[in-house]
Amino acid sequence: xxxxxxxxxxxxxxxxxxxxxxxxxxxxxxxxxxxxxxxxxxxxxxxxxxxxxxxxxxxxxxxxxxxxxxxxxxxxxxxxxxxxxxxxxxxxxxxxxxxxxxxxxxxxxxxxxxxxxxxxxxxxxxxxxxxxxxxxxxxxxxxxxxxxxxxxxxxxxxxxxxxxxxxxxxxxxxxxxxxxxxxxxxxxxxxxxxxxxxxxxxxxxxxxxxxxxxxxxxxxxxxxxxxxxxxxxxxxxxxxxxxxxxxxxxxxxxxxxxxxxxxxxxxxxxxxxxxxxxxxxxxxxxxxxxxxxxxxxxx
Amino acid sequence: xxxxxxxxxxxxxxxxxxxxxxxxxxxxxxxxxxxxxxxxxxxxxxxxxxxxxxxxxxxxxxxxxxxxxxxxxxxxxxxxxxxxxxxxxxxxxxxxxxxxxxxxxxxxxxxxxxxxxxxxxxxxxxxxxxxxxxxxxxxxxxxxxxxxxxxxxxxxxxxxxxxxxxxxxxxxxxxxxxxxxxxxxxxxxxxxxxxxxxxxxxxxxxxxxxxxxxxxxxxxxxxxxxxxxxxxxxxxxxxxxxxxxxxxxxxxxxxxxxxxxxxxxxxxxxxxxxxxxxxxxxxxxxxxxxxxxxxxxxxxxxxxxxxxxxxxxxxxxxxxxxxxxxxxxxxxxxxxxxxxxxxxxxxxxxxxxxxxxxxxxxxxxxxxxxxxxxxxxxxxxxxxxxxxx
Amino acid sequence: xxxxxxxxxxxxxxxxxxxxxxxxxxxxxxxxxxxxxxxxxxxxxxxxxxxxxxxxxxxxxxxxxxxxxxxxxxxxxxxxxxxxxxxxxxxxxxxxxxxxxxxxxxxxxxxxxxxxxxxxxxxxxxxxxxxxxxxxxxxxxxxxxxxxxxxxxxxxxxxxxxxxxxxxxxxxxxxxxxxxxxxxxxxxxxxxxxxxxxxxxxxxxxxxxxxxxxxxxxxxxxxxxxxxxxxxxxxxxxxxxxxxxxxxxxxxxxxxxxxxxxxxxxxxxxxxxxxxxxxxxxxxxxxxxxxxxxxxxxxxxx
Numbered sequence: 006x007x008x009x010x011x012x013x014x015x016x017x018x019x020x021x022x023x024x025x026x027x028x029x030x031x032x033x034x035x036x037x038x039x040x041x042x043x044x045x046x047x048x049x050x051x052x053x054x055x056x057x058x059x060x061x062x063x064x065x066x067x068x069x070x071x072x073x074x075x076x077x078x079x080x081x082x083x084x085x086x087x088x089x090x091x092x093x094x095x096x097x098x099x100x101x102x103x104x105x106x107x108x109x110x111x112x113x114x115x116x117x118x119x120x121x122x123x124x125x126x127x128x129x130x131x132x133x134x135x136x137x138x139x140x141x142x143x144x145x146x147x148x149x150x151x152x153x154x155x156x157x158x159x160x161x162x163x164x165x166x167x168x169x170x171x172x173x174x175x176x177x178x179x180x181x182x183x184x185x186x187x188x189x190x191x192x193x194x195x196x197x198x199x200x201x202x203x204x205x206x207x208x209x210x211x212x213x214x215x216x217x218x219x220x221x222x223x224x225x226x227x228x229x230x231x232x233x234x235x236x237x238x239x240x241x242x243x244x245x246x247x248x249x250x251x252x253x254x255x256x257x258x259x260x261x262x263x264x265x266x267x268x269x270x271x272x273x274x275x276x277x278x279x280x281x282x283x284x285x286x287x288x289x290x291x292x293x294x295x296x297x298x299x300x301x302x303x304x
Numbered sequence: 305x306x307x308x309x310x311x312x313x314x315x316x317x318x319x320x321x322x323x324x325x326x327x328x329x330x331x332x333x334x335x336x337x338x339x340x341x342x343x344x345x346x347x348x349x350x351x352x353x354x355x356x357x358x359x360x361x362x363x364x365x366x367x368x369x370x371x372x373x374x375x376x377x378x379x380x381x382x383x384x385x386x387x388x389x390x391x392x393x394x395x396x397x398x399x400x401x402x403x404x405x406x407x408x409x410x411x412x413x414x415x416x417x418x419x420x421x422x423x424x425x426x427x428x429x430x431x432x433x434x435x436x437x438x439x440x441x442x443x444x445x446x447x448x449x450x451x452x453x454x455x456x457x458x459x460x461x462x463x464x465x466x467x468x469x470x471x472x473x474x475x476x477x478x479x480x481x482x483x484x485x486x487x488x489x490x491x492x493x494x495x496x497x498x499x500x501x502x503x504x505x506x507x508x509x510x511x512x513x514x515x516x517x518x519x520x521x522x523x524x525x526x527x528x529x530x531x532x533x534x535x536x537x538x539x540x541x542x543x544x545x546x547x548x549x550x551x552x553x554x555x556x557x558x559x560x561x562x563x564x565x566x567x568x569x570x571x572x573x574x575x576x577x578x579x580x581x582x583x584x585x586x587x588x589x590x591x592x593x594x595x596x597x598x599x600x601x602x603x604x605x606x607x608x609x610x611x612x613x614x615x616x617x618x619x620x621x622x623x624x625x626x627x628x629x630x631x632x633x634x635x636x637x638x639x640x641x642x643x644x645x646x647x648x649x650x651x652x653x654x655x656x657x658x659x660x661x662x663x664x665x666x667x668x669x670x671x672x673x674x675x676x677x678x679x680x681x682x683x684x685x686x687x688x689x690x691x692x693x
Numbered sequence: 694x695x696x697x698x699x700x701x702x703x704x705x706x707x708x709x710x711x712x713x714x715x716x717x718x719x720x721x722x723x724x725x726x727x728x729x730x731x732x733x734x735x736x737x738x739x740x741x742x743x744x745x746x747x748x749x750x751x752x753x754x755x756x757x758x759x760x761x762x763x764x765x766x767x768x769x770x771x772x773x774x775x776x777x778x779x780x781x782x783x784x785x786x787x788x789x790x791x792x793x794x795x796x797x798x799x800x801x802x803x804x805x806x807x808x809x810x811x812x813x814x815x816x817x818x819x820x821x822x823x824x825x826x827x828x829x830x831x832x833x834x835x836x837x838x839x840x841x842x843x844x845x846x847x848x849x850x851x852x853x854x855x856x857x858x859x860x861x862x863x864x865x866x867x868x869x870x871x872x873x874x875x876x877x878x879x880x881x882x883x884x885x886x887x888x889x890x891x892x893x894x895x896x897x898x899x900x901x902x903x904x905x906x907x908x909x910x911x912x913x914x915x916x917x918x919x920x921x922x923x924x925x926x927x928x929x930x931x932x933x934x935x936x937x938x939x940x941x942x943x944x945x946x947x948x949x950x951x952x953x954x955x956x957x958x959x960x961x962x963x964x965x966x967x968x969x970x971x972x973x974x975x976x977x978x979x980x981x982x983x984x985x986x987x988x989x990x991x992x993x994x995x
Contacts, residue, residue, distance in 0.1 A: 017795075020795055024803050027792070028803060031806070031810060032806060034818060034825060034866075035821070037824075038817075038824070053839065111719075118713075119713050119716030119717075122710075126705075126706070141720075143924075143975060144728060145929070145948060145975070147927070147929050148727070148731050148968040149731070151731065151955055151961055151965065152965075153727050155730070155741075156726070156730075171723060178716075178720065178723065195386055196388045196391070198375075199382065199388035199389075199449075200390070200401065201354075201374070201375045202353055202382045203376075203401050203449065203453070206376065208708060209405050214390055214392075218391060232812055236812075236814035236815060236816070238930050238934060239929055239930060243956075254815075254816040257820070258820075272820075272824065275820055282812050282813075
């Protein structure tokens with residue numbers, strides 16, 4: 006019994022401490038990356054390693070953003086590494102952005118329209134399609150990659166951003182479809198009927214009544230699609246070749262292939278790669294709850 | 305604009321929801337479709353609105369056949385059970401929506417919205433969202449949406465069922481008034497017979513997809529066409545006693561184990577040996593002092609005081625009970641032995657097999673009522689305090 | 694519901710059909726076609742650099758796979774990897790969910806932060822992992838050595854066992870939040886009266902957890918475990934980006950095997966055949982999932 010009393014008084018404190026510790030462990034990798042990225046080269050390899058940089062510098066970020074060629078120390082001399090990947094960073098960032106936005110827009114539009122049709126009209130396949138989509142979602146992307154690559158070869162689209170957009174559609178559309186379908190189902194049909202009686206055509210009903218109400222679901226699906234597209238490596242690796250066209254994920258891995266790894270630069274790149282999605286996620290978190298709540302709980 | 309429904313049939317899958325329904329609603333009248341859940345009344349309403357297809361039969365507004373018309377082309381307005389206000393739009397935008405999709409210019413829209421808001425006293429709510437309104441306010445916005453467009457036909461699907469009891473009572477009168485001001489033909493769906501009685505010009509009582517009776521409130525109350533209507537209308541419900549017709553001194557008499565009532569005045573309508581059900585409303589029964597005057601005898605099972613009246617449940621034996629309504633100050637005690645007096649002219653007799661009314665000339669559904677006078681001024685009690693509370 | 698067809702408005706049915714068309718087309722080309730093609734390619738030998746030489750080879754791709762020791766090793770390693778990952782994800786997931794299921798002020802911040810790993814690109818976390826687990830200059834080894842927990846450097850990514858452990862750790866780090874979300878959602882729907890009734894009946898904290906909480910969690914855990922197992926078994930990036938399947942082939946799983954066969958060995962047919970095998974296993978897993986989800990639904994959940 007005394008445990009109970011002890012718990013009642015200290016329980017909250019214990020939990021709080023546990024949560025703090027947990028959060029530290031979970032966030033440590035990124036925190037450490039951030040810390041490394043702000044350190045000058047001399048401090049990165051210093052022992053003992055410090056969490057907070059003693060002499061913080063933005064040179065790594067500057068290098069990435071401006072595409073300045075990088076130097077590194079080698080035997081007390083500054084050696085130019087030539088055309089290092091850092092020069093392409095902004096280009097890659099833009100590529101990732103374009104591809105992500107493109108595939109997200111396509112997936113959202115297609116799945117929202119289809120979800121509306123499936124839930125408001127009666128025809129064969131109206132329950133088959135969403136479940137089929139869910140199955141499609143569960144197929145690992147490694148199975149999609151090579152057939153799609155061959156398709157791109159035939160269409161002569163290899164090494165283009167468009168091929169990536171299409172590839173990403175294939176992996177984001179299934180789940181978006183499932184999510185939008187589940188969400189549309191939960192929108193009461195009476196509102197649309199009221200609009201129909203009020204004199205609206207189907208298209209007007211869709212535009213004025215359904216879309217605004219479906220917004221939380223759309224946002225949730227969009228966040229999902231964007232995260233998947235932005236984070237992907239496999240498709241980029243298989244579809245793309247030339248340095249110009251790489252996406253962030255594929256390009257940054259290249260940093261690592263070289264003989265000399267500039268850790269500070271690499272960590273800065275990692276941070277910059279994570280920031281967009283993280284801020285998007287944090288900013289729209291509350292919409293996610295509404296969207297996912299009505300949709301896939303088990304997804 | 306009158307509404308005619310001619311031999312309407314509808315099935316959902318293998319379930320027949322409406323069976324050969326034919327009704328005519330006279331122009332500018334308030335008609336209620338009344339019945340228990342699943343009787344088809346909402347389906348019928350939605351078919352008038354154009355939200356459900358008609359399997360067979362014709363729906364006319366005036367002379368025009370409307371079966372194939374989309375809701376937007378029917379010039380109707382509808383209030384849904386949940387009001388169905390557009391959640392992302394303000395009240396003002398909700399009201400204006402119907403005009404907006406028809407291309408009405410901005411100034412005309414604003415003027416119409418203002419006029420309606422003033423009448424319904426919701427001007428101060430125009431900028432709010434539906435989620436911020438109370439139930440009663442939402443309903444008024446729903447009514448406003450209908451009013452703004454000046455429809456020919458106004459449909460309501462159980463609009464009061466989401467309100468609390470007190471609000472319901474005030475809203476009944478307001479809806480009736482609203483109908484009169486609007487000047488449209490109103491079709492109202494409800495399962496609450498009290499609403500039907502207080503607000504309607506005509507009532508269509510439905511059960512199992514079939515119209516049981518179509519008439520004025522007075523008619524369905526005072527001359528129920530069959531057992532279903534008799535038991536459904538009226539609160540507390542009509543007492544129903546099963547028995548048979550016997551000959552007593554040559555005159556037909558209703559006889560059951562526990563009650564005997566003379567049916568002399570119905571001599572030409574019943575025959576000896578016919579199994580019948582006798583109906584008598586609690587308001588038409590009395591407690592009489594002596595056994596000689598009484599048609600049934602028993603013991604008081606429970607007395608319920610309902611304000612201005614008392615409802616006395618009399619146990620006749622074998623769990624058969626009669627509910628008798630007496631004055632509030634009548635001295636009745638539980639477990640007391642009493643005698644119930646039944647006036648032969650106040651009873652309703654139904655054939656046990658067909659469930660149809662035996663007395664009176666009304667059968668279940670005249671094909672196209674509306675031009676018929678509202679029933680003879682026969683001997684029936686004036687609609688007294690029974691269903692007004 | 695038909696409408697009069699007017700010049701500028703579409704009939705109702707037309708709208709319904711029109712809205713479906715984009716999806717049907719997209720799905721056919723980018724969902725159905727790839728899967729069908731993947732299955733078809735499993736029966737061909739296909740060298741991406743010499744497409745003209747591709748030929749139908751029947752089941753020989755499959756026999757090649759079944760004869761290949763590396764395949765079976767990959768299979769076994771995938772199982773080990775999946776098994777450990779799932780166990781840890783579930784244990785941590787439930788524990789964290791329980792922690793988060795408190796009405797502490799600022800709990801929302803914790804929830805946000807602890808969901809973070811899910812959104813981080815695998816590339817990023819793999820690279821950071823390589824940095825902090827670097828044997829010479831990584832901070833983890835430094836901390837462990839300095840605090841005396843270990844006396845010698847651990848070669849996190851260069852020995853088979855440690856590489857496997859590292860990939861498991863990464864997987865657990867990245868996907869435990871998913872378990873947390875699901876369990877937390879379920880926890881939040883457990884009616885509080887159950888706990889009150891248990892307290893009145895005299896149950897202590899542990900009893901309440903065992904008799905009230907766990908049964909409620911049972912269904913969602915089954916679903917989550919099955920789902921995560923299917924997913925984890927087929928994961929590619931988490932392993933490849935960290936170890937490239939190495940050292941050697943000690944962290945190969947089926948996805949990595951398929952990738953290497955296709956890209957390194959230029960045997961697209963074999964890669965596709967591996968994919969087919971993965972899909973078969975996926976189907977088996979899905980059936981289990983559907984059964985258990987159906988079971989969960991019957992019990993009145995979701």
